[in-house]
Amino acid sequence: AQSVTQPDIHITVSEGASLELRCNYSYGATPYLFWYVQSPGQGLQLLLKYFSGDTLVQGIKGFEAEFKRSQSSFNLRKPSVHWSDAAEYFCAVNFGNEKLTFGTGTRLTIIP
Amino acid sequence: DADVTQTPRNRITKTGKRIMLECSQTKGHDRMYWYRQDPGLGLRLIYYSFDVKDINKGEISDGYSVSRQAQAKFSLSLESAIPNQTALYFCATRNSGGANVLTFGAGSRLTVL
Numbered sequence: 531a532q533s534v535t536q537p538d539i540h541i542t543v544s545e546g547a548s549l550e551l552r553c554n555y556s557y558g559a560t561p562y563l564f565w566y567v568q569s570p571g572q573g574l575q576l577l578l579k580y581f582s583g584d585t586l587v588q589g590i591k592g593f594e595a596e597f598k599r600s601q602s603s604f605n606l607r608k609p610s611v612h613w614s615d616a617a618e619y620f621c622a623v624n625f626g627n628e629k630l631t632f633g634t635g636t637r638l639t640i641i642p
Numbered sequence: 643d644a645d646v647t648q649t650p651r652n653r654i655t656k657t658g659k660r661i662m663l664e665c666s667q668t669k670g671h672d673r674m675y676w677y678r679q680d681p682g683l684g685l686r687l688i689y690y691s692f693d694v695k696d697i698n699k700g701e702i703s704d705g706y707s708v709s710r711q712a713q714a715k716f717s718l719s720l721e722s723a724i725p726n727q728t729a730l731y732f733c734a735t736r737n738s739g740g741a742n743v744l745t746f747g748a749g750s751r752l753t754v755l
Contacts, residue, residue: 539682564743573646573732573746574685620684628673628692629700630744632684 532557532625536633543611544641551606551636553621562624563604565595568635569617577619580604591615616640645669648733648747656755661720663750665733671745672738674716676700676708679730679749688731691716692738723754 533556543549555561562581566574578589585597595606604621621633646667655661665674672693677685687700689708697708705727707719720727730751734744 536684566746571748573748574734574744575746576743579743628690628698629687632677632686634682634684 534623534631534633536621536636538636540637542639545613546610549608549611551619553604555602555623557625564622565606566620567617613640646745646747648750652751654753655723659723661723663718663731665716667714667735669735671735673736675734676718677732725754728754
């Protein structure tokens with residue numbers, strides 16, 4: 531069955547530290563992959579996407595993600611987090627149909 | 643003005659009441675979607691529409707209905723609201739040529755007492 535898994539419900543990181551948020555999917559082919567961010571009281575904003583080509587993609591706000599076909603993963607990274615990065619992050623996958631399937635989200639807390 | 647506007651932003655209602663959430667967009671997109679967000683469950687698709695004559699059920703359509711009044715407007719109705727429909731609802735849009743890059747509204751928080 532097609533599925534998207536974000537194994538970490540909540541992550542706490544110190545300001546200035548590096549960040550990696552995990553996303554795995556279950557699918558027989560390469561899907562379209564996305565990361566969205568939701569700040570408190572806001573809608574979802576697209577951080578970055580992967581369709582094909584270079585497996586390391588750059589996004590907005592200094593984020594990047596790497597697609598690893600062998601691991602069915604699309605992990606989001608940032609070398610140095612800022613207090614404004616505190617938000618909820620969603621991995622989303624298009625499995626070749628009209629719909630976008632979302633993971634359950636990872637809430638990021640930044641401590642000073 | 644926002645590209646995708648949802649009204650109301652917040653609503654508290656009682657069990658059994660009929661509720662309509664409205665979505666309008668200025669993007670000129672043909673596809674429109676309604677998602678529901680619950681803590682720990684992420685976003686789940688309720689209904690989606692390819693154009694005014696094409697409405698499709700998502701994974702959790704029971705208890706909901708939709709209307710695509712025009713290309714720019716897509717409303718979600720709860721005919722008889724129940725407490726487990728308390729959630730944050732998002733409207734989203736995209737162009738048919740875009741590979742599922744959605745533009746989201748700011749959300750409508752619904753509480754059913």
